[in-house]
Amino acid sequence: MNNRLLVIEDNEQNLYLMRFLLEKSGFAVIGAEDGKKGIEMALQYAPLGILLDIQLPEMDSYAVAAELKKHRALAHVPIIAVTSYAMVGDREQILAAGATGYIEKPINPETFVAEIKHYLPKDKESSNA
């Protein structure tokens, strides 16, 4: 049963925070600290969903989202962007690049997992419950 989630986040504390909350809810979390590694992990582990931080070093998150969507194996894997509304039009841009949805940063620990589940395939969710 696939309960893997890929989290691409360069900030170690934030990656740990999200991993903590998601693992507490029963997901297997794969972390990647940059886009390039994230794409490799995604191809290697075929996760249930991908959480993509909107501001990444090296390869930016729009390029990562576009690259992920190019692979047929990942075509149906939802990408959930984590944005801070810092830049004008960043949400529209990331949705256009292939993201399924977004959640706001800073995250609310009380509602975070519920928001993620909202974007994941329903049958997988029910099988997890």
Place this chain on the structure above:
Amino acid sequence: MTSTSRLARLGLLLAQLILTVCLLLTPLDASADERIVTVGVYENPPKIFTAESGKPAGIFIDLIEHIASSEGWQVRYVSGTWGAILDHLAKGEIDLVPDVAYTADRAKSYSFHKVPALSSWFQVYAPKGNTIHTVLDLNGLRILVLERSIQQEAFIRLSRGFGLNIAVVPVPDYTTMFETVARGEADAAVTNSFYGKMHAKKYGLEDTAVIFEPSDLFYAATKGDPKQLLASIDRQLADLKRNHQSAYYASLKRWTAEEVRLKLPLWLQLAGAGVVGFLIISLVGSVILRHQVNTRTRELHKEKEALRASEREYRQLVMLANSIILRWTPEGRITFLNEFGQRFFGYTAPEILGRHMVGTLVPEQESEGRDLRSLIQEISADPRKYERNINENVRRDGERVWIDWTNKMVLNEQGQIREILSIGSDITARRQAEEQIRRLNEDLQRHAETLEQRVAERTAELAAISDEQRTIFESAGSGIVLLRQRKIVRCNRKLEEISGYGPGELAGQSTRIWYADDAAYEAGGALVYAQLAVGKTFRREQQLMRKDGSLFWVRMSLRAFDPDNPLQGAVGIVEDITDEREAAEKLRQAMEAAQAADRIKSAFLATMSHELRTPLNSIIGFTGIMLQGLTGPLNPEQHKQMSMVQKSSRHLLSLINDVLDISKIEAGQLHLASAAFALRPSIEKMVSLIAPLAEQKAIDLQVDLAAEIGTITTDQRRLEQVILNLLSNAVKFTEQGRVRIVCRLDDHHYILTVTDSGIGMRPEEIPNLFQPFHQIDTGLTRKHEGTGLGLSICQKIINLMGGSIEVTSQWGQGSDFTVRLPRQPGDRV
């Protein structure tokens, strides 16, 4: 000529001589106290005329001499033309005029006796071989008649009666008439039967079948017959006519050539017999003589031909001359007017010949008043004094003309003035021009003083204007230049200064000196003159070259004086804008720098936003996890402190959000989403977020939402941000009482009001309420946390949504914030 006819002539001559001598001797025998009778004599042979001796002769003379001798009168003669003689008679200057036909008209002016002196008729005479057989043959001919005579009137009546078109030309005497016809200047002449019979042959004329107006001829006396002559004349004439041997019949025979036969007096016959022998002897000689005569006749004929040719030429000259040629008698009667003259004055010959100058060609007075009647008299009295005279004349249509006349007198054999020949040219146009020049000169004279004064004034004015213009020209802050053919005609000092030239160095130079090369010069000129040619002012900023070769920027305004010919003259204003251009360049650079700084600021904000949130994300996240007890239970003190961390980190987050929002708004980078959503749940969600705080402060939070509220199309997150901000402020500044949120709608708007019973505001604080970084009463800042950016952000967002936000407040009573948002056509209710 035959010898017989010559003989007859000789006899006739002798008879005449003897008779004349007898008659002339008679008055000398009369006594000194006899009555003096003055008789008028004119030329109408054989009835009356002046003989070669200068004495009067003719039938009427014979008769009056006879009567005078019988009555004991002393006769004196006064010569003149027919017309003049009649005039004298009318005035009583003479007593009798012979040979006057009786007419009722004349009877008004003169008195007549009863027994006719002669009976006569008028007959038309024409050159030999003429074709005049009836009166109708006269049609179209030019026929001479004696002026003011019975025959003139009668002939005109006759021609009119037959409906003939005859040029009837009056002539003063018969001699002239026959001469004129002989010269061929007229076709025929009308004379009485006596004159015609006697003289026709001499002029190569013959009588025609046209005979008219038989009339009885009398002696006319001055009206009323003051000397009582007429009764005596009647008595004498009756006696003379009764006796066929009387002097009456003798005179008739003597003067009418046809009647004369060679019935010579006895002594003459005897004398004639004496000479017969001589004649026979000379008969032989006559053959020789005849030859000589023939030779002489041929010579004379030749001379006559030459004379005729010369006359013809003269006549043509007169006819064709482009001058007026006029002949007139000393009495002022016109005897000739050439064709040019006729055309000029508007009369035909028949209309004008014989008429008096005054009243026809000569007005009584000139327009300027000179008496012309007396002028004509003076000229005729002594034409030599008036060889040249200029006087006003008049045309038939009344138009006055000025003629320059040359007058010559024509003398008769006696050395008396027969006629005056006047040759005239029309100088009306010249006189008018001269008159106009004279008037203009007068006007000029009259206005000269005024003009001079005006010229002086105008000159002074112009000098003042010129000074003014020169001052402006020289003191202007811009260069001013006058161009012609792309050359500098004149320029002011300023222009020389800005282009680095010394005084006077630019005048006369081509504008080429301002350009670096020919191409720039040609391109600049083409651009300028295309604009000037359509009458526009050419304005441009361009670089010109200084004397030292350096380039500088100018602003040029050029305008042509005449757009049709801009090269002929244009004026230009040239401003040195080097400083201005430098300043503009600096400004541009500054603006570029500012824009670059703006971009940097935006990038900085984005980075800061991310960098600030990232650590806050984990602070808030982990705090939440611990407070949730996901990491194990916390004791009360731990829970209290972790809550403080959470509260502080959330406040820090709201500060960061506000600063980022206001920065985006001010950079124009805040973009709103636009989607339809249900308004009621949005409001309720915000109310629920603020409810815990209101509950904490024991504030009554009231919600009053109209039932009709449906969807609204705008940026949901931003609208919720505004509602939360207004509710949060209301709760924050209210210590007790209530906070109420009301939503209503009208036809076009949603109206959302947040009312509180808080501290309120003073009137002077309201205007600055929506300014950024403004929080009322700084003393309260610590009590009421916040950036002071909230209301400013709210107003900006609502304005971007096309709505408005208003506030009313009472110090110490509370505040009302009202937001009006437009409803879209698609919004449901």
